[in-house]
Amino acid sequence: MGSGGKRGSAIFLAYLNGYGPEWADALGLRMAEIFSRPFRRLDVELDLGPSYDARRQQHEATLLLAGLLRHLPDAHSRIVGITSEDLFIPVLTFVFGLSQLGGPGALVSTHRLQNEFYGLPRDDRLFFERTVKGAIHELGHAFGLVHCPDYRCVMHAATYVEDVDLKDAGFCAECETLLERAQVGDEQAGADGRRQPQS
Ligand SMILES: [Zn+2]
Ligand SMILES: [Zn+2]
Numbered sequence: 001m002g003s004g005g006k007r008g009s010a011i012f013l014a015y016l017n018g019y020g021p022e023w024a025d026a027l028g029l030r031m032a033e034i035f036s037r038p039f040r041r042l043d044v045e046l047d048l049g050p051s052y053d054a055r056r057q058q059h060e061a062t063l064l065l066a067g068l069l070r071h072l073p074d075a076h077s078r079i080v081g082i083t084s085e086d087l088f089i090p091v092l093t094f095v096f097g098l099s100q101l102g103g104p105g106a107l108v109s110t111h112r113l114q115n116e117f118y119g120l121p122r123d124d125r126l127f128f129e130r131t132v133k134g135a136i137h138e139l140g141h142a143f144g145l146v147h148c149p150d151y152r153c154v155m156h157a158a159t160y161v162e163d164v165d166l167k168d169a170g171f172c173a174e175c176e177t178l179l180e181r182a183q184v185g186d187e188q189a190g191a192d193g194r195r196q197p198q199s
Pocket of ligand 1: 148149150153154155156171172173174175176
């Protein structure tokens with residue numbers, strides 16, 4: 001590898017099934033600032049049939065994430081899927097995203113991050129900021145971080161989009177320390193670890 005400042009293996013931002021928002025490259029750049037890793041864009045086609053629940057008109061996040069993981073480019077990388085589909089897990093009405101705690105994969109839905117979903121005027125800047133926060137949050141879980149009690153921290157659990165808006169697009173000091181440790185450990189050990197789903 002080169003001698004650049006970005007350490008560790010690349011993290012892939014995978015846009016699912018033709019989703020190509022205009023901020024796709026900007027998201028990678030923001031993520032690279034936070035995680036000190038190179039981010040590479042992927043376009044991934046998943047079979048959306050198995051995860052679709054016709055009654056709920058939503059996709060089961062766990063199944064979609066499992067499908068995404070089959071596209072992990074190499075065993076030591078991580079992948080963050082970005083979809084405009086609405087996601088759920090059986091115990092919740094919806095989720096903004098899902099990831100495996102300490103695992104290689106994370107999934108973010110932008111479906112409920114747009115003002116239009118709530119009948120409010122379109123706001124592209126707000127939409128992008130919410131997506132940045134969602135992607136950092138889910139990838140934080142993939143690095144082993146759990147929910148943080150500090151409502152300003154990006155690892156705080158968001159039930160409503162208002163919770164997302166209250167957060168910073170970054171980690172509190174404590175989570176930042178944990179992330180640093182995880183990223184160093186990751187370099188040494190690869191992306192192994194516990195694999196519990198987190199939303
Ligand atoms: Zn925190
Ligand atoms: Zn979470």
